[in-house]
Amino acid sequence: MNSEVVKTIDKLTRKITIRIFVSFIATLLVVLVIMLKPIExxxxxxxxxxxxxQELFRYQFKDSIYIPSLYEKRVSRLYDYLILKVKYGGLLQEFEQPKQQEIPSNPPKDSPGMLAFPDTEQQRESLLYVALPAYIAGSNEAGRPVEYGYDFEIAIVPSKKNEDLLSSTIVAIDGNPPTLEKMEEILASKALHQIKARSLDxxxxxxxTTLYGVTVNAHYNINELWKFSDLMKFDLANIEGDSGGAATAYEVMLKKKEIPNEHGEFSITGAINVEGNISSVGGVKAKTYLAxxxxxxxxxxPNGVNYSEAIEMKSLMKSNIDIVPIQKLGDIEAYWK
Structure with missing residues (x-):
């Protein structure tokens, strides 16, 4: 073969090889940039x-009641997202949540006050704010009611006039002990009331003064805390927020009735208040996947949107799990009957 022709072929081969190599490097760089790019x-x-x-309780016995827990994770790199996608397959998008909008901490100056149960991340995840209402609801469902009340702590004031009342606990309103109904009434009114409060010191x-525009946190206060402490183990099994409330209340009910679970394995998720009303929680699709x-x-x-989410995941996974909607603690026992 002519040497000139061979040289031409060699040059063409090198050019093609270089182009392929450069294209490969460029593609690799693009992939790396995408993988390292921050995402919300x-x-x-x-x-x-x-x-x-049963990990919630000091005196344990095997009863096969489970709380589907999960760990919320903020993914900041596409690399982390892809790892999770490989781990959970095509269902990962079913677990995703949009970034929540932040609620302004200070209400407008000319607006009614607000009565709230502790609403900071740390307080929501505290054992007492999950287990105490569950303990009360479970005791009531068992026919062994608990006497409870509230302590009212002033959390936010809209003006400097009441600034020294911040973080103080209201002892009396117009000479009478504060009640939930009275607090709701005066927080919505501009009328003056005699407020007696105790500071942290x-x-x-x-x-x-008027408490119009003030935010007051209501804390549960029960008379038999010593019983609660003896019954409960201070460990929420890595459950964040109030997702374990309904399961805790059901366990309390069984403990108070001194009966074991006779229904085999099942799981419960949902928040609960002292009246035994069960409300929605986050991450139900992921929890259903886990169950x-x-x-x-x-x-x-919980009935409503959580029930729809669980049914959707059941359908996606072609599972025969029985998804049961609940609104009250008694709905669990009603299902077995």
């Missing part, structure tokens, strides 16, 4: 197994 995504990292509800402040993967035959979820 909140997803879930699921534990390998369900948390048994024990000082008593008495003032004729199905752990072969739990029955799952109780």
């Amino acid at each position: 995504l909140r997803t879930y990292n699921l534990p390998a197994s369900l948390a048994p509800a 024990g000082k008593i402040v008495i003032r004729d 199905i993967k752990n072969s739990v035959p029955v799952m109780f979820v």
Whole structure:
């Protein structure tokens, strides 16, 4: 073969090889940039197994009631997202949540006050704010009611006039002990009331003022806290927020009635208040996925949007898990009957 022709072929081969190599490097760089690019995504990292509800109690016995827990994870790199996608397959998008809008901490100056149960991240995840209402609701459902009340702490004031009342606990309103109904009434009114409050250092402040526009946190206060402490183990099995409330209340009911669970394995998720009303929680699709993967035959979820989410995941995973909607604690027992 002519040497000139061979040289031409060699040059062409080198050019093609270089182009392929450059294209490969460029593609690799693009992929790396995309993988390292920050993204705004909140997803879930699921534990390998369900948390048994009885871990909440000092005196344990095997009863197969589970709380489907999960760990919320903020994914800041596409690389992390892809790892989770490989781990959970095409279902990962079902777990994603949009970034929540931040609620302004200070209300407008000319607006009614607000009565709230503790609403900071730390307080929501505190054992007492999950287990105390569950303990009260479970005791009531068992026919052994608990006497409870509220302590009212002033959390936000809209003006400097009441600034020294911040973080103080209201002792009396117009000479009478505060009640939930009275607090709701005066927070919505511009009328003056005599407020007696106790500061953190024990000082008593008495003032004729309006609490219009003030935010007051209501804390549960029960007379038999010693019983609660003896019954409960201070461990929420890595459950964040109030998702374990309904399961805790159901366990309390069984403990108070001194009966074991006779229904085999099942899981419960949902928040609960002292009246036994069960409300929605986050991450139900991920929790349903976890329950199905752990072969739990029955799952109780709050009625409404959570029930729809659980049914959707059941359909996607082609599972025969029984999804049961609940609104009150008694709905769980009603299902078995």
